[in-house]
Amino acid sequence: MKYALLASVCASLESTTKRLEKTALLSALLGKTSSQDLPAVILLVRGKVFPPWDERKIGVAEQLVIRAIAAGTGHSLPLIQEQWKKTGDLGDAASFLMQSRQQQTLFTEELSLNEVYLTLRKLAAVEGPGSVDIKVNLIAKLLTAASPDEARYIVRTVLEEMRVGIGEGTLRDAIVWAFLPQVAGLFDEYLEPVRQETSLDTVHGLVSVPRDARIIAPDEKTARSIYTALVDAVQHAYDMVNDFGTVAQVVQKKGLKGLEEVQLEIGKPIKVMLFKKAKDMEDALTTVGKPAALEFKYDGFRMQIHKKGSQVMLFTRNLEQVTAQFPDVVAAVNSNTKANTCILDGEVVGFDPKTKRYLPFQSISQRIRRRHNIMHMAQEFPVELTLFDIMYHNGIQLLDTPFSQRREILSSSVIPENYKIVLAQQCNANTLEEADAFYQKARDAGQEGVMAKKLDAPYKPG
Template sequence: MQYKTLAELYVQLEKTSKRLEKTFLLSEFLKQCSEQDLKQVVYLIQGRVFAQAEDKKLGMSSQLLVKVIAHATGENKETVEDMWKKEGDLGLAAEKLITKKKQSTLFGKALTVAKVIDNISKLAEMEGDGTVQRKVALIGELLSSASPLEARYIIRTVAEELRAGVGDSGLRDALVWTFYPRIIGIFYQCETCKTLNPAGEKCLVCGKNIEGKFSEEIKKKFPKEVLIPKDEKEGRDLYNSFIEEVQGAFNVSNDFGVLAQLLKEHGPQGLKHTLLTVGKPIKAMLYPKVKDITEGFEVVGKPAMIEPKLDGFRVQIHRNKETVKLFTRNLEDVSVQFP
């Protein structure tokens, strides 16, 4: 997949603050991804090149990125810093400066998602003498082939500030919309372009009005992969079960890239392959705070398991024979701090 295609998705995601629209955009995009690209694309949509559980740091400061942009555009550092100050974003600064740079030598062959992932991931492996120069060269290579728009998102990805507004819940829902059957009552068909849209007033593709009446919708003919429940409640319950299935798989894998790959290759049945793995941290499922024990039982029900809350440093402990790893609540490996 060309990186330009992904950059154009980022633009669409930035333009809307509506969660349903973001989820729809993600779903339509993920449908187009090949098995080869899908996992990497999911990571890039999250603004990273590694799975969250991988304890790898790119080690690229803002000042080092200024140096990269200066190197790629032929501008001096002061010019880059002035543009950064004006735009308030290094990605936009890179975009403006590359737009300004008109020499044909600036643009090379089309960037692919695989090439972007490969170059950026190498940053985490570099250490020792000459590291700064090699990092500048790696990202500079990408920028030399990038369009102004691609440059914006390459810099943001390396800076770990993508700004696409995609959270875990939005990506989870997008996987459901992509790899599970569409359910009438949750989705309604546009009479003009025949696209199945999430419940709303207008089609997200052609902009035409959608009536959105369940009683009328179930009279239409749909492809066999579309589910038609007996009523709206059954449809909602079924949809919620799909959401819970993907959420449960994410809770034990902590990796949307892997889940997307399993769903692409095996369908929903593929999620049965997700298991807890020693050495791979998961997010702690903590209950929200309540004001007293009465409210607590109202939230969790009865019977309930209660354990004391201790002061101190919350860690997740993984042990595999003689190997012990400690992870923080943010999934950082802190094993070396406790020899």
């Protein structure tokens, strides 16, 4: 695929604020994309070259991009900065200046999507002496061969600010439109008509409908329930792997049946399960029912742990990989968990190494961004890993397993050791009095409060 096609679609996406128009434009692009190129297209259209959980980052500042624009166009740094000030967008400034560039390359081949994608990924690996010049040259080489539109989106991708208004919901719906059956009466004006029509009265049997078919439902309510089932199938697969590129490849090759087969993968973090805030304990028990599983709510930061053999990967709530910053947690997981493969959910809590008193989150927050003197930081600001859920255990996915059973599996998989790795303190409360007493116990221990969970609840990512 030529990068010009992606740039053209991005320009069209940027020109409209209507979500359905954006969905139609993006679905048309995905429909033209080979399986091999789908991951790159899906990342690039959102101004990325790595998925959110990948520890690699482009890491290029605006001033370096300005130097690359100067090298690629022959224009002076002051002129570029002046144009940037006028437009407020360095990508727009690059696009404008490309129209009057002083640097011209004869017989330049059109940029391919893969060339842009792989070159921008190289930026993350450039380190050490001379790295700035190497990065400038890599970007400048692309800009020299780029059209004004292509330059706009190359620069924005380098800065990871695409500005075309594509969120997760639009991307998910575009995958549905591109690779799953149409539903007659819904979005007809945005979709190309297909020849084959299939009548369907319910969502049952949907998996057997050819993906290039047009479903005829008896009424609008049924049509919308069928469409919702298609959207939910894509969303469920995305929840498993947090990677729309993988999801798009699966549905393009295997359709709806393939989506149902998507499983959690070690190394690909999922969005953690979130909880609603209750007004008081009575409100919490009304929401989850009795008996309720109550757990201390710890004043730390959320951590998702992936383990495969001796390899351990740690991710924050925002899916950022922080394995290198917490060698002490990696060691604790390796020494104190019995499972060969698992995905765990927990909280990292700091404590004073002298008094052993637990500390507020702010005391250890600096460890997340630390890149140097890591072992010293681990000794000065030690942490305890507190586990409260398990989503995957020795090859078995546990998302649909009731919470009470997941807790039992977690308990049997961990060897607790104070100030290293422990299980969240828990009790099953049958009455409001028991719940209030446990809440007070949490507060007396210096924790934020308690979490109330349904004993039969599945794990719902996000």
